[in-house]
Amino acid sequence: MRGLTIVGAGGFGREVWCLASLLNDTGALWDVIAIRDDHPAHHRGFCDDLGADILGPVDELDPRVEEVVVAVGDPSVRRSITQRLPSGARFATLVHPGAHLGPRVTLGDGCVVAAGAALSTNIQLGDHVHIDQNATIGHDCHLEDFARVNPAACLSGTVHLGRGALVGANATVLQGRDVGAGAVVGAGAVVTRDVTAATVVKGVPAR
Template sequence: MSFFIAGAGGVGREALDAAIAAGAAVDAFLDDTLAGGKVRGLPVLRPTEAGPGAAYLIGIAAPAARARLAELLDQLGLTAATLVHPRAVIAPETRIADGCLVLANAHVSSSITVGPHAQVHYNATVGHDAVLDARVTVYPGANISGNVHLCADATVGSNAVVLQGLTVGEGAFVGAGAVVTRDVPAGQVVVGSPARPLPPCDR
């Protein structure tokens, strides 16, 4: 079966690294902007050039772009695949949905649910019984404590910490290095330690 990585930018190239480490052959990147060229020796095609029956993994950080591309590629008859770097740890009783990307040295602990097209980047940790909904992004070095709920399209920045039992709402963004000590409402951007809402004029 053919296998494509959607997105030939930074996350897409990191996804290729994971595929190489896992022994998974990648046929091409899918990227409208870079179509017709080559990246890391692989051809870059438009998403609409990918044939039905192939597998795909979206290597793009932005949740909205992941949602758009997943809908398009599903409609074209492709199937979402999950890619886990062999140096990542996935503990027992953890369920990872189709389309997820887990990079090197990530530690996804026991009894966790990871929704479709979520990403856990390198050196990030996710504690027991956490729930990551669709298209969640956990950036490098972030620490998600146990029983945390990251709602759909939420992003946790590099080296940020979300403390035990909290909820980060749909589409919320936790800035790099922030320490989340209370629930974050949907759509809110929080920064600092302890994390506080970022004023709209600073976004």
């Protein structure tokens, strides 16, 4: 039995469940696609509407039969969940067929690239990186583990996102800038200077 477990029954988890189901329709990759969540009662109605099964808590995951993708938006929560998965966990990387990946784009384990995202060329994503819908990632960008780019955000060329950095929806990071580990760029911001690790910036220009 080959299963795919999506960790997180929240909004993004359900989007990733839909993505996995779409991929399965075209390739029969998994026998079972299900969601795990430590607090399933919060989300059961939405999951039932989709026809998505919610299994028990994350700690009960069986790495022999379940590949995993951690579909939790908050990078620090995603990292802590990943760290407590059973040893031997195997991670799936999911790319929507409506995303564009150019040449020399490499993705780590457990990444998600959503519909309409565009990654041009010579781009490196670490493990457990999320690129959400319609985000654009320019040439020569490097995104460290657990980074996240929210919908319609734009990373110009040669941007570096540190471990667990988050770029909000519709934000723009200008070319060559560095967003430090754990930093948050607010929705709609324009980053014109490097962002210090573990800080929050917002506005235009971002401060």
